[in-house]
Amino acid sequence: MAETATTAGRGANWEARRLAIIDTSAGVFAQGGYHGTGIAELCEANELGKGALYHYIGSKEELLAAITDLVMDEVLAGVDRVIAAGGSAAERLRALGAEYLDIVVRYPDHVWVLLHEFPALTGDRATDFHKRRHAFESAVEQLIREGIAARELRKTDPRLAALSWLGMHNHAYLWLKPGGRWSAKHVAAEFARIFLDGTSR
Amino acid sequence: MAETATTAGRGANWEARRLAIIDTSAGVFAQGGYHGTGIAELCEANELGKGALYHYIGSKEELLAAITDLVMDEVLAGVDRVIAAGGSAAERLRALGAEYLDIVVRYPDHVWVLLHEFPALTGDRATDFHKRRHAFESAVEQLIREGIAARELRKTDPRLAALSWLGMHNHAYLWLKPGGRWSAKHVAAEFARIFLDGTSR
DNA sequence: CAGATCCTGTACCGATCGGTACAGTAACGC
DNA sequence: GCGTTACTGTACCGATCGGTACAGGATCTG
Numbered sequence: 001m002a003e004t005a006t007t008a009g010r011g012a013n014w015e016a017r018r019l020a021i022i023d024t025s026a027g028v029f030a031q032g033g034y035h036g037t038g039i040a041e042l043c044e045a046n047e048l049g050k051g052a053l054y055h056y057i058g059s060k061e062e063l064l065a066a067i068t069d070l071v072m073d074e075v076l077a078g079v080d081r082v083i084a085a086g087g088s089a090a091e092r093l094r095a096l097g098a099e100y101l102d103i104v105v106r107y108p109d110h111v112w113v114l115l116h117e118f119p120a121l122t123g124d125r126a127t128d129f130h131k132r133r134h135a136f137e138s139a140v141e142q143l144i145r146e147g148i149a150a151r152e153l154r155k156t157d158p159r160l161a162a163l164s165w166l167g168m169h170n171h172a173y174l175w176l177k178p179g180g181r182w183s184a185k186h187v188a189a190e191f192a193r194i195f196l197d198g199t200s201r
Numbered sequence: 202m203a204e205t206a207t208t209a210g211r212g213a214n215w216e217a218r219r220l221a222i223i224d225t226s227a228g229v230f231a232q233g234g235y236h237g238t239g240i241a242e243l244c245e246a247n248e249l250g251k252g253a254l255y256h257y258i259g260s261k262e263e264l265l266a267a268i269t270d271l272v273m274d275e276v277l278a279g280v281d282r283v284i285a286a287g288g289s290a291a292e293r294l295r296a297l298g299a300e301y302l303d304i305v306v307r308y309p310d311h312v313w314v315l316l317h318e319f320p321a322l323t324g325d326r327a328t329d330f331h332k333r334r335h336a337f338e339s340a341v342e343q344l345i346r347e348g349i350a351a352r353e354l355r356k357t358d359p360r361l362a363a364l365s366w367l368g369m370h371n372h373a374y375l376w377l378k379p380g381g382r383w384s385a386k387h388v389a390a391e392f393a394r395i396f397l398d399g400t401s402r
Numbered sequence: 403c404a405g406a407t408c409c410t411g412t413a414c415c416g417a418t419c420g421g422t423a424c425a426g427t428a429a430c431g432c
Numbered sequence: 433g434c435g436t437t438a439c440t441g442t443a444c445c446g447a448t449c450g451g452t453a454c455a456g457g458a459t460c461t462g
């Protein structure tokens with residue numbers, strides 16, 4: 001569904017190799033930027049000739065889309081899990097933050113590429129991406145709306161509250177790294193506390 | 202100081218023309234990305250030949266640095282104003298948020314370029330940028346530390362609290378636009394409320 | 403008016419851009 | 433063993449990359 005390249009008629013480990021290329025290339029893009037990285041660089045990083053590389057990726061932009069799709073798949077799956085789990089609005093916001101920051105830690109390069117290079121997507125790939133991104137943001141806003149309706153949260157502009165929640169969590173891709181100072185769980189708990197209870201004494 | 206290109210020995214309105222080029226080019230970079238934008242595109246946007254353009258900008262990267270410097274000058278000036286004004290930690294955080302979001306609205310393209318393309322800076326320009334960015338982030342953290350010391354804010358990890366504050370406000374460059382749904386003042390007030398008091402009822 | 407200085411377009415540079423064509427090799431089904 | 437298909441490196445494409453050289457025009461200073 002999120003896949004542009006078809007798997008049909010491919011060898012047994014075509015898909016596996018493709019995934020490996022996507023992961024490796026995410027690191028290269030995260031380092032040098034999408035436009036700043038040449039095909040030759042990708043070939044070197046993947047230890048492949050141009051012919052072989054193109055056999056797996058189709059085009060440079062398709063490779064970028066594969067990286068962003070991979071992250072968005074995880075994010076939207078996290079949203080579904082949280083919604084399915086139920087609970088109060090506060091509990092679900094807490095859980096969604098933990099899911100999201102977990103993805104940031106597990107895919108630091110992919111997330112960096114997603115957040116920095118999504119404007120390079122064009123045509124259908126761009127609209128698809130925006131649709132899925134909007135779905136995520138709407139889910140957060142909806143959670144807040146429900147919290148307000150249930151009198152669990154105070155009356156606020158839900159869109160603005162969602163944007164502040166998203167800002168806090170999105171920004172983490174810049175400093176939250178695997179093996180770093182904080183765990184995703186810890187940061188998520190702290191952020192939930194700040195978002196819900198504030199920092200005032 | 203933040204200027205690499207020297208003004209010495211230039212004509213009367215060399216500096217003015219240079220600033221106009223910086224502003225125009227910020228829009229082009231915001232649209233197509235730094236690496237994604239060619240010199241030819243910049244020439245067209247500025248209605249200048251290559252010779253004329255290079256007479257003002259020195260190099261493509263210097264142009265990028267000029268854009269980021271312009272924003273950082275404003276941001277650090279805002280920090281100084283807020284520190285000079287005094288007041289409680291909460292008041293100063295509120296004021297700093299308003300200053301920052303005001304810059305986001307006044308320089309939407311420049312801020313976009315800054316936050317998206319700063320990794321393209323190299324050498325001294327990169328270290329300079331990181332130094333100034335760090336100064337800003339430290340100021341926020343210091344404000345929070347003081348708030349905790351004064352028992353105005355509850356005991357929290359000040360670094361993590363600062364990162365959440367920065368995330369909320371940095372993220373605004375994606376959706377806060379001049380003439381848009383909200384004013385900078387309004388968003389700043391709302392964000393301060395969320396950061397200080399939370400969203401819980 | 404002379405001379406210097408600032409400004410600007412044109413032509414051009416070697417390098418690299420993303421992408422394709424294709425021949426050759428390896429692995430597989432039969 | 434044969435034919436087919438999957439895979440991969442090399443050579444090459446036109447276009448564009450960022451940047452420079454330079455001559456002539458414009459403008460200012462005396």
